[in-house]
Amino acid sequence: MGEAQGxxxxxxxxxxxxxxxxxxxxxxxxxxxxxxxxxxxERYPECIRGVVCxxxxxxxxxxxx
Amino acid sequence: MELxxxxxxxxxxxxxxxxxxxxxxxxxxxGDRFAFSCLCLAEPIRRSMVGAATTEDEGLExxxxxxxxxxxxxxxxxxxxxxDLLKRVKAKLPTxxxxxxxxxxxxxxxxxxxxxxxxxxxxxxxxxxxxxxFIQALATLAEGGVxxxxxxxxxxxxxxxxPHLPPLVEELSDRERDVVAGVARGLTNQAIAESLAxxxxxxKTHVVNAKDKLGAADRTQLAVMALLYGLIDPLx
Numbered sequence: 001m002g003e004a005q006g007x008x009x010x011x012x013x014x015x016x017x018x019x020x021x022x023x024x025x026x027x028x029x030x031x032x033x034x035x036x037x038x039x040x041x042e043r044y045p046e047c048i049r050g051v052v053c054x055x056x057x058x059x060x061x062x063x064x065x
Numbered sequence: 066m067e068l069x070x071x072x073x074x075x076x077x078x079x080x081x082x083x084x085x086x087x088x089x090x091x092x093x094x095x096g097d098r099f100a101f102s103c104l105c106l107a108e109p110i111r112r113s114m115v116g117a118a119t120t121e122d123e124g125l126e127x128x129x130x131x132x133x134x135x136x137x138x139x140x141x142x143x144x145x146x147x148x149d150l151l152k153r154v155k156a157k158l159p160t161x162x163x164x165x166x167x168x169x170x171x172x173x174x175x176x177x178x179x180x181x182x183x184x185x186x187x188x189x190x191x192x193x194x195x196x197x198x199f200i201q202a203l204a205t206l207a208e209g210g211v212x213x214x215x216x217x218x219x220x221x222x223x224x225x226x227x228p229h230l231p232p233l234v235e236e237l238s239d240r241e242r243d244v245v246a247g248v249a250r251g252l253t254n255q256a257i258a259e260s261l262a263x264x265x266x267x268x269k270t271h272v273v274n275a276k277d278k279l280g281a282a283d284r285t286q287l288a289v290m291a292l293l294y295g296l297i298d299p300l301x
Contacts, residue, residue, distance in 0.1 A: 014285040033251030050299040051251035
């Protein structure tokens, strides 16, 4: 099914999860950071360690060379 | 928690406290005015109190003026920060023993307290549980020891950087850590800027510098590396 014109995708967030002593990430698309935390706590109540917004508008400039 | 006022253990604790405070000069510095007032009025302690304050600057001024043997301090103060007060007191009056009650139970705060050369560290929530005891702390201090209950030591040790990580070439500054903690809480740069009352450009600079220091390619790697090194606690 094609993507409807004008539909804005929600921003992407990386959930940082601790599993068996390792940190892993899982990308979700939700409305905001609070929703990302809520989702992370619901799905992975024992594992969630952090949430990172991947939204391009929030990104910093390229690292200095 | 029910405090059993007539229990033999409590009566023994009062006796021990009385003995300990006989030869002490105590300054108390706490943000909670009620707890602070009760502490200063408690009979075994009252006679040893030479000063009491609710802010970091007042606390330091009192310590310098009264030269106490013991500072009892809480991490939360009306202004300033209890652990910063410990650092300042240790620098000016190294003979003063330092007992701190921590509100936040995170590795970072525990490490901060240890690095400030606290002689006794107790979580407020541990009082009365047997896992972090005020009287035990006093007894240990009386013997010239340091009191870090198991709960505190385990927290400090459990989240130490894994041994396979190379040592950091350059430490993150306090501000960089604040910014990276914001990244790992899911905040945008704009939201971080607002939460720290700094400019967006400053946030971007801190993110870039922190990425360089941790060898991270993007924001997610930055947060992961900071967590691995135990530099931040987004849940704290």
